[in-house]
Amino acid sequence: MALVPPHGGGALKPLLLTGAALEAEKKAAAGYKKLEITTREACDCFMMGIGAFTPLDGFMGQADWKGVCADMKMANGVFWPIPITCSAGDEDGVNVGDKLALICDEFGGLIATMNVTEKYEIDKAFEAKNVFRTEDKEHPGVEKVYEQKKYNLAGPIKVLSEGGFPEEYMRPAETRALFEEKGWSQVAAFQTRNPMHRSHEHLVKIAIETLDGVLIHQILGKLKAGDIPADVRVGAINALVDNYFVKNTIITKGYPMEMRYGGPREALLHAVFRQNYGCSYLIVGRDHAGVGDYYGPFDAQKIFNEIPEGSLQITNLNIDWTFHCYKCGGMASLRTCPHGKEDRLLLSGTMVRKTLSEGGDLPAEFSRPEVVKILQAYYQSLDAAPAALERRAGLGPGRALGRGPGPAGRGCGRRAGHRRPGPSGRPARAPAGMAGPGWPGPGAAGPRGPGARRRPSPWPRRPPGYQPLRVGRRRSLPQTPKPQG
Ligand SMILES: [Zn+2]
Numbered sequence: 133m134a135l136v137p138p139h140g141g142g143a144l145k146p147l148l149l150t151g152a153a154l155e156a157e158k159k160a161a162a163g164y165k166k167l168e169i170t171t172r173e174a175c176d177c178f179m180m181g182i183g184a185f186t187p188l189d190g191f192m193g194q195a196d197w198k199g200v201c202a203d204m205k206m207a208n209g210v211f212w213p214i215p216i217t218c219s220a221g222d223e224d225g226v227n228v229g230d231k232l233a234l235i236c237d238e239f240g241g242l243i244a245t246m247n248v249t250e251k252y253e254i255d256k257a258f259e260a261k262n263v264f265r266t267e268d269k270e271h272p273g274v275e276k277v278y279e280q281k282k283y284n285l286a287g288p289i290k291v292l293s294e295g296g297f298p299e300e301y302m303r304p305a306e307t308r309a310l311f312e313e314k315g316w317s318q319v320a321a322f323q324t325r326n327p328m329h330r331s332h333e334h335l336v337k338i339a340i341e342t343l344d345g346v347l348i349h350q351i352l353g354k355l356k357a358g359d360i361p362a363d364v365r366v367g368a369i370n371a372l373v374d375n376y377f378v379k380n381t382i383i384t385k386g387y388p389m390e391m392r393y394g395g396p397r398e399a400l401l402h403a404v405f406r407q408n409y410g411c412s413y414l415i416v417g418r419d420h421a422g423v424g425d426y427y428g429p430f431d432a433q434k435i436f437n438e439i440p441e442g443s444l445q446i447t448n449l450n451i452d453w454t455f456h457c458y459k460c461g462g463m464a465s466l467r468t469c470p471h472g473k474e475d476r477l478l479l480s481g482t483m484v485r486k487t488l489s490e491g492g493d494l495p496a497e498f499s500r501p502e503v504v505k506i507l508q509a510y511y512q513s514l515d516a517a518p519a520a521l522e523r524r525a526g527l528g529p530g531r532a533l534g535r536g537p538g539p540a541g542r543g544c545g546r547r548a549g550h551r552r553p554g555p556s557g558r559p560a561r562a563p564a565g566m567a568g569p570g571w572p573g574p575g576a577a578g579p580r581g582p583g584a585r586r587r588p589s590p591w592p593r594r595p596p597g598y599q600p601l602r603v604g605r606r607r608s609l610p611q612t613p614k615p616q617g
Pocket of ligand 1 (some may be wrong): 457458459460461464468469470471475
């Protein structure tokens with residue numbers, strides 16, 4: 133069976149120049165007007181450069197932008213869920229007909245050239261409301277919409293750089309060749325911006341049971357404060373894959389996009405470019421690409437039923453929330469486990485971070501010890517300098533892997549210093565039926581201040597006679613975290 137075709141009905145359309153054409157365009161670019169672009173815009177150039185955003189041939193004009201915001205459809209009728217745009221202000225003095233050199237210092241300077249064919253004012257509220265379903269500027273994706281300058285510039289681009297991403301980075305033509313070499317045609321993509329715990333491992337293994345293989349596909353672009361930086365995440369995921377997956381069922385690679393945290397719309401964008409990467413399925417768990425509580429836990433799954441038939445050739449593989457159940461004696465989901473919340477091991481991200489930063493162990497039922505070890509080392513390294521958490525999470529990929537120049541935690545040029553932490557600190561909402569000990573309710577951080585009582589163990593009570601899993605080494609259950617105060 134053949135691999136799924138690229139999006140839009142044609143061949144992959146990489147806009148990256150090579151060889152003599154690249155050298156000639158670089159030379160020509162020296163005479164072009166310079167425009168400093170953001171890291172998000174640069175990452176979109178890289179995605180177009182490698183053909184991940186096939187069939188786009190540049191930044192979107194007004195008709196495409198409007199159609200995409202309102203109906204997820206470009207002017208030529210091709211499905212597209214999130215606008216791919218590049219902004220400029222009056223101060224940049226760009227006119228239609230100009231040739232521009234697009235510059236982003238965080239990725240080493242010259243990224244692409246662009247023929248400006250259109251310039252239009254951005255209705256930011258319209259874009260935010262339609263794409264993100266909110267105009268709240270605390271939403272990190274919406275914040276970036278409002279940080280754009282006054283106009284969008286549209287026109288075809290030629291991409292001159294790939295940004296110096298680490299070796300995990302791979303182009304769609306290369307993953308397609310790799311799948312074919314392995315004889316794979318039915319491949320699922322697993323999107324991740326976080327280290328993988330047992331529940332993520334379970335999602336991927338469900339797909340492997342019926343498909344040829346899974347592409348664990350990590351985002352390598354900039355993340356919001358509080359997310360785990362790329363180098364740590366890559367190490368943790370490799371530790372999991374090396375120890376707990378059958379050889380030749382997994383390919384671990386990355387892609388050069390920046391998260392928008394757009395929930396359902398972003399899940400669709402993730403599907404579009406995974407199709408270009410040759411994946412026939414996208415695993416969609418709960419709250420895919422969401423942030424805070426802006427989206428319902430199933431919104432990103434539901435939206436695949438709301439788009440016109442034939443919009444995508446890739447299929448969503450919806451999987452419910454998964455967890456370890458002590459009564460089931462293994463990983464399960466709300467669809468397979470009939471037991472109650474008291475039998476399930478559910479930990480919030482907040483609790484996981486707190487435990488790890490205090491050097492505590494996570495239960496082997498929640499996370500593999502090889503993964504825990506890497507994360508503990510990372511969180512403990514932050515203890516000395518708490519500000520490092522924010523700095524590191526804001527890093528571009530080159531920097532995170534010791535490759536690129538550029539000061540940590542700064543946006544590109546004009547937006548430097550304008551980032552503020554998004555709602556990342558908010559605990560995720562506990563889904564219905566999940567309000568277990570792992571999901572702190574209001575005030576769950578525990579009593580504070582002098583006289584605070586010791587809070588009860590955060591881990592679910594084990595059924596009598598329950599034997600904990602043995603994973604490679606002797607393991608003790610984590611100590612109850614100390615009350616804060
Ligand atoms: Zn159960």
